[in-house]
Amino acid sequence: MKTIHVDSTIQSYDIIIGKEIRHRVGDFLTKSYSSILVITDTNVANLYVDDIINGFHGLPVFVEVVHAGEATKGITSYYNLLTKAINYGLDRKSLIIALGGGVIGDLAGFVAATFMRGIDYIQVPTTILAHDSSVGGKVAINHESGKNLIGSFYPPTLVLYDMDTLKTLPEREIRSGYAELIKEAMLADIDLLDRLLHTSLPKFQDVDLAFFLESGIKIKAEIVEQDEKESGRRMFLNLGHTLGHALEVRFGYGVLTHGEAVAIGILFALFVSERELNTNLPIHRIKIWLMKNGYPLTVPAEMINDLFDLMKRDKKTTNKQIQMVLLQNLMEPVVLSIDDLKLKDYLTAFICEEMKEVK
Template sequence: MNIIHVNSVIQSYDIIIGNKIRHLVGKYLPKSYSAILIITDSNVANLYVEDIVHGCNVQDVFVEVVSPGEQAKNINTYYNLQSKAIEYQLDRKSLIIALGGGVIGDLAGFVAATFMRGIDYVQIPTTILAHDSSVGGKVAINHESGKNLIGSFYPPVLVFYDTDMLKTLPEREIRSGYAELIKEAMLADSELLERLWNVSLPEVHMEETTYFLERGISIKADIVEQDERESGKRMFLNLGHTLGHALETKLGYGVITHGEAVAIGLLFALFVSNRELKADLPIHALKTWLIKNRYPLVLSLEMIDDLVKIMKYDKKTIYKQIQMVLLQGISAPVIHMIDDSKLKKYLTAFVMEEMKEGI
């Protein structure tokens, strides 16, 4: 078992990582609670919800199950969960547990952040991707105009990560999670990146995945501690997300996974960095790795105008200018403003030179 502590101005918390520890969640809760509401999706509920219920050691434990996938992060699901919290008579001494991947973490965290002006919540990630989203306290739901446009900064009181639950992940979810690990390595650890280039999914061993997860979480926690509300360095964590979020919105939430979209966004960020900043980044190595591991490279010339329009609605856009996270080199990120015409030029060249037919 490994414990990583995250210092937060709002609320500091521990990230506990271990194998087969989900039955012990009640032992590590930071305080006693009047009631617990577990929010999960139908895929995870069938596998793990009973283990968490039995491990809570609280008399009143309620479970709400939502549909799996990015489509669940909508205003209607959010409102229904608020109504259930009221129906179950949760109070300010109650706890919400987010049991699932990044979608559940974002959704349940936003419910907790806004119920009675904010109650405690615990993140119990069940995917590789959620190693990233469960850390840092960014919670949100989607709007049809863009991803995560309605949300808050609201840290959990605990992140409880049982790596044993990763063994049931389908291949697409493994791909999705490793894209964020690649991102974190590009931001801060060239040695980690070199190790990741040698990974073949989904044959990678769990011991190696656990190492990657702990390193990725440490990188993100370090950045978050320096800039909790994303006014400076934390913006670097959006590497690959400007195009990635736009792709998710354009294609329809859930058509490709978040990590698959971010993977294309990372490739584009390297493409732009090499041209705009005269960098020498390993775009060929990344593209080769993505193709080897069956990432869908789905981007066409017909999508460019819509993608630019969607990017203008992105949270990172300031004064209607699109901000991209680029790299001067590995471990050397920068924020760079790009106007619409130049962005369209780069997207066109990117599609022509780097995209292949989607897998």
């Protein structure tokens, strides 16, 4: 079992990584609570919710199960969960447990952030992707005009990462999680990137995955500690997300997983970096790895105008100019404003020319 501490100006917290620890969540809590609400989804509930409940004795524990998938992370589910919390009699001394992947973490975290002006919550991630989303205290729901446009910075009191829950992941979720690991490695660790690119999915060794997860979490934790509210360096974690979020919205929430969309977004960021910054990046090597591991990389040309409009609505857009995270080199990220006409030309060339070899 390993513990990574994250300092936060709002509230500091530990990330505990181990096996079978979901059975004793109560042992890791540092305070007493009046009641507990477990929020999970239809994929996870039958697998792990009883393990969580059985770890508490003498406390009222309520469970709410929402439909699995990105489409759930909207205003209707958010409002319904708040109503359930009220009806169950939760108060300011209650605890919310987010049991699931990134969608559940974001949704349950935003419920916790806003119920009675904020109550404690803990993250119990069950996906590889959630190694990224469960760290840093970003909680949000989607709007039909863009992803995560409604949200807050609200750290958990604890992240409890039971690696045994990852054994039940489908192939798409494994791919989704590894895309974020690739992103973190490109930002901060060339050796980690090389090791990742020598990994074949969906097969992997537990020892490798444990190393990858711990490395990715440490990279993100270090960046978050330096820039908790994304005013500077934390923006680098959005590498690949400008186009990635637009793809998720345009295809329809859930058609592409978050990681699948980010993988395409990373390739686009490298494509733009080479042209804007006159650099030479391993775009071909990464594209080949993505292809070999089954990532969907085709984008219909008829989506170009819609994708461009969605990118303009992205949270990182400032004064109506798109801000992209680019790389001067591996481990040397920068944020650059891109002129609209130039960016649309880049997007067109990327979709119609750069990606044609994977169609």
